[in-house]
Amino acid sequence: GEYADGAHVLRAKPSEDAMASPNMNLRDPTIYRIRRAHHHRTGDAWCIYPMYDYTHPISDALESITHSICTLEFQDHRPFYDWLLATLADGGMLPRPLPQQYEFARLNMTYVVTSKRKLRQMVDENIVTGWDDPRMPTIVGMRRRGVTPEALQLFAERCGTTKSDGWIDISTLEGCIREDLDPKAPRATAVLNPLKLIIDNFPEGEEVACSSPVHPHFPERGLRHFPISREVWIEQEDFMEVPVKGYFRLFPPTAEKAGNRVRLRHGFVVECTGFDKDENGKVIAVHCNYFPDSKSGTEGSANYKVKGNIHWISVPSAVPAEVRLFDRLFTDAQPDAGGKDFIALLNPASKQVVQAYLEPSLANAVADERYQFERHGYFVADRVDSQPGKPVFNRIVTLKDSWGK
Known part of the structure; x- marks a missing residue:
């Protein structure tokens, strides 16, 4: 501790004419410096610390690393990496074979920031809820989002490696997630923006049993069962007071024609007869x-030809749930490129929380269980907040790439 911080450094001399090398990293590089800093393991026992370029190859060798994978900015550091290891091995201080450093381009993905400094800023400023926020490109964030290891492995295989910098569209990752989850995820019904549908001619207090495959492509996985009753929840978007051209879901009768007919998925065909409004319109x-003879799976169902097919949940058996709709964190494809203010490019709609209704089978969904909510996307029971009887689901990815439109 005789000298002050920064007063002296220890340098390496790779060759007699190292200072003339065109590679700046070989010009007598600094390998040790004086720095009085508390170390999490050795405490205050040392006031000298090695530099990164000195530590990196030695640590690799001591830990029996065979391939040290780096991004392209370390390409000019490799000559010192190789020289230091060879010198120490020649002196009998390291065993052979020695590690080899390889470089490839960093993975730049659209609509994502991967800088640790910028990610920490978002955590510290409470822009996100933490490192495990499902919108974060961290392992804990993606795990909580419901992304599987297999989806990430598939994504890595699709991207491959290259020596030139480029950008991977985030839709590539989302496509890999869908491809991985489609054969795995059991199907389920969820109404995210509920609107009550009253079947006026359905017997009061009665229920009719309905069923649907757990997975449409794997009948061996069995059926899931749920009732239909006089009142059911449907999506708000499945009714229009004044329908636009090409709209095939529910709309009311006019003087010229009857109300539209749709099939309640796995249930009956219904015909819209009217609607109610509150004091605000x-x-x-x-x-x-x-139509009692129109139930799916019965002979009479073939007599009803309708273009609309909507999902629903019986009001008495519906399970209230919180559903978090996560989307891309930024509105700009390259939020931290070219000196942009990435905070100003945050997507205000990257997280929306809705109070939804789920089918009865999801009441006690286990944390990390993944489902395809039909017509919506892939969802996972939140590993932190979801509880038996009080489910919380996170959207992993939509069924289709809505940003690509």
Whole structure:
């Protein structure tokens, strides 16, 4: 401790004419410096610390690393890496074979920031809820989002390695996630923006059993069962007071024609007869009649030809749930390129929380269980907040790339 911090350094001399080398990293590089800093293992026992370029190859050798994989900015550091290891091995201080350093281009992905400094800023400023926020490109974040290791491995295989910098569109990752989850995820029904549908001619207090495959491509996985009753929840988007051209879901009758017919998925065909509004003019309920001989899977169902097919959940058996709809964290494809203010490019709609209704089988969903919510996307029971009887689901990815439109 005789000298002050920064007063002296220890340098290596790779060759007699090292200072004339065109590679700056070989010009008598600094390998030790004086720095009084508390170390998490050795405490204050040392006031000298090795530099990164000196530590890196020695640590690799001591830990029996065979291939040290680096990004392209370390390419000019490799000559010193090789020289130091060879010198120490020649002196009998390291065993052979020695590690080899390889470089490839960093993975730059659109709509993502991977800088640790910028990620920490978002955590410290409470822009995200923590390192495990499902929008974060961290391992804990992606795990909580519901991304599987197999999806990440598939993504890595698709990207490959290259020596030239480039950008990978995030839709490539999302496509790998869908490809991995599609054969695995059991199907389920969720109504994210509920609107009550009242089947006026359905017997009061009665229920009819309905069923659907757990997975449409794997009948051996069995069926899931749920009831239909006089009142069911449907999506708000499945009703329009004044339908646009090409709209095939529910809309009311006019003087010229009857209300539209749709099939309640795995249930009955219904015909819209009217709707109710509150004092503010918001539609709060839709009325319809059903056709008792139209139930899916029965002979009579073939007599009803409809273009619309919507999902639903019976009101008495519906399970209330919090559903978090996560989307891309930034609105700009390259938020930290060219000196941009990445904070100003945050997507205000990257997290939306809705109070939804789920089918009965999801009431006690286990944390990290993944499902495809039909017509919506892939979702996972949150590993932190979801509880039996009070499920919380995170959207992993939508069924299709809505940003590509």
